[in-house]
Amino acid sequence: MSPDSTMYPGWPKSAADLVPLPQCKGPQLKPFKFHRSQKIEFLEYIGEGSHAHVFKVRIQESVYALKLFRFVYDRDWTGPTPETDDAAVLTKFANYSEPFNCECRAYGHLQETGHENLAIKCFGYLLLSEGNEKSMMNQFDDLHLKFNGNMNEAGLEPVRSRFLDENGRVPPIRGIVKEFGQRDENLTTVGARKLLSDIINLHRLGIINLDVAHRQVISGKLSDFSTAITIPHFQTSPELNPNLSHDQISAMEFETFQLSSNDYWCFDEMIEEINWDKRQKKKKIEVYALPDTQTRYVLRNKPPTRFYTLVDPRKGEGVTKEPPVKWYYDPDDDRLAGILSYKSDFSTFNEWVYKDKCIFPRKRGLHGK
Numbered sequence: 001m002s003p004d005s006t007m008y009p010g011w012p013k014s015a016a017d018l019v020p021l022p023q024c025k026g027p028q029l030k031p032f033k034f035h036r037s038q039k040i041e042f043l044e045y046i047g048e049g050s051h052a053h054v055f056k057v058r059i060q061e062s063v064y065a066l067k068l069f070r071f072v073y074d075r076d077w078t079g080p081t082p083e084t085d086d087a088a089v090l091t092k093f094a095n096y097s098e099p100f101n102c103e104c105r106a107y108g109h110l111q112e113t114g115h116e117n118l119a120i121k122c123f124g125y126l127l128l129s130e131g132n133e134k135s136m137m138n139q140f141d142d143l144h145l146k147f148n149g150n151m152n153e154a155g156l157e158p159v160r161s162r163f164l165d166e167n168g169r170v171p172p173i174r175g176i177v178k179e180f181g182q183r184d185e186n187l188t189t190v191g192a193r194k195l196l197s198d199i200i201n202l203h204r205l206g207i208i209n210l211d212v213a214h215r216q217v218i219s220g221k222l223s224d225f226s227t228a229i230t231i232p233h234f235q236t237s238p239e240l241n242p243n244l245s246h247d248q249i250s251a252m253e254f255e256t257f258q259l260s261s262n263d264y265w266c267f268d269e270m271i272e273e274i275n276w277d278k279r280q281k282k283k284k285i286e287v288y289a290l291p292d293t294q295t296r297y298v299l300r301n302k303p304p305t306r307f308y309t310l311v312d313p314r315k316g317e318g319v320t321k322e323p324p325v326k327w328y329y330d331p332d333d334d335r336l337a338g339i340l341s342y343k344s345d346f347s348t349f350n351e352w353v354y355k356d357k358c359i360f361p362r363k364r365g366l367h368g369k
């Protein structure tokens with residue numbers, strides 16, 4: 001299996017096989033540089049999320065966090081409708097939206113633009129060797145770690161063994177090496193203001209769908225990009241498909257707006273939750289991303305005058321000293337306004353269809369039309 005022709009990168013035969021990933025248009029992440037030995041010392045199991053198990057590790061003399069990605073179910077990321085086992089079709093989508101690739105693309109873009117400081121630092125990807133996998137599994141045998149599926153439904157389907165190489169081997173576990181940090185138990189107003197500014201700057205760089213939540217904040221920074229959409233992306237960028245209709249472009253624009261606003265909704269919700277926990281104490285966090293006329297429309301039963309987010313990520317304006325320019329969106333009808341008025345962590349507005357070697361959006365619920 002060569003790394004560029006399969007859903008998952010295969011076993012490298014030499015260092016030359018460790019190409020920057022993913023192999024599609026847009027940013028890529030370089031491999032982690034091992035010096036001398038490839039030995040990884042697993043120090044501690046830190047925790048898990050929907051997409052990965054995270055360990056504290058030592059490589060040579062340095063300590064890192066190593067995020068080892070699961071082979072998640074196809075339904076857990078934005079893949080083709082209807083579902084397919086066709087590796088070539090899956091790969092077209094997975095390169096952009098499978099969790100490991102989402103994280104590679106986001107970090108790759110932060111590195112190429114010189115804005116690594118907007119997230120916990122990343123040192124590259126690795127493909128876990130058989131020896132390192134074996135010692136990790138033996139050492140944490142009591143945890144019964146599963147690498148197929150997601151956190152709530154682990155191991156139901158043999159995702160990893162779908163695409164074997166010419167020697168009948170499953171692909172290696174993919175990992176991303178990061179700075180080891182600490183959970184931010186006590187977010188303050190200063191920390192929240194900094195975090196909001198980071199989110200705005202990530203949007204200015206064209207990185208959205210950040211799954212903003214308190215658990216993602218490590219040493220004061222966002223740390224998890226396994227759902228991130230980094231532009232150019234088939235969900236946001238009409239230039240990737242010259243055959244889109246006007247309606248399809250509008251549907252993509254709507255979804256991009258929705259996903260962008262979701263990040264601010266999630267930020268505001270995180271602040272509300274923290275403040276609720278602190279309700280006995282005086283020091284509440286006073287930082288919100290959007291005015292409550294927009295985020296609490298449902299309670300007020302009164303639509304905002306206009307919907308906006310703080311940045312149009314499609315512009316790729318970059319991080320500058322100029323204040324960001326708001327993106328106003330005027331929905332064509334009440335149904336769209338209704339969708340924008342309800343918080344949702346992720347969009348389900350479009351599903352994605354593969355046709356004539358291109359990816360097209362289709363509004364959910366319009367099958368056959």
Ligand SMILES: Nc1ncnc2c1ncn2[C@@H]1O[C@H](COP(=O)(O)OP(=O)(O)OP(=O)(O)O)[C@@H](O)[C@H]1O
Pocket residue numbers: 046047048049050051052053054065067120178179180181182183211215216218223224225226
């Ligand atoms: N760099 C780090 N340093 C220390 N701990 C970390 C680091 N990165 C992640 N963690 C811990 O590991 C947990 C899981 O990591 P992460 O959120 O990246 O995984 P995920 O599977 O993408 O999660 P999610 O379900 O939130 O998408 C985090 O909640 C955090 O507690």
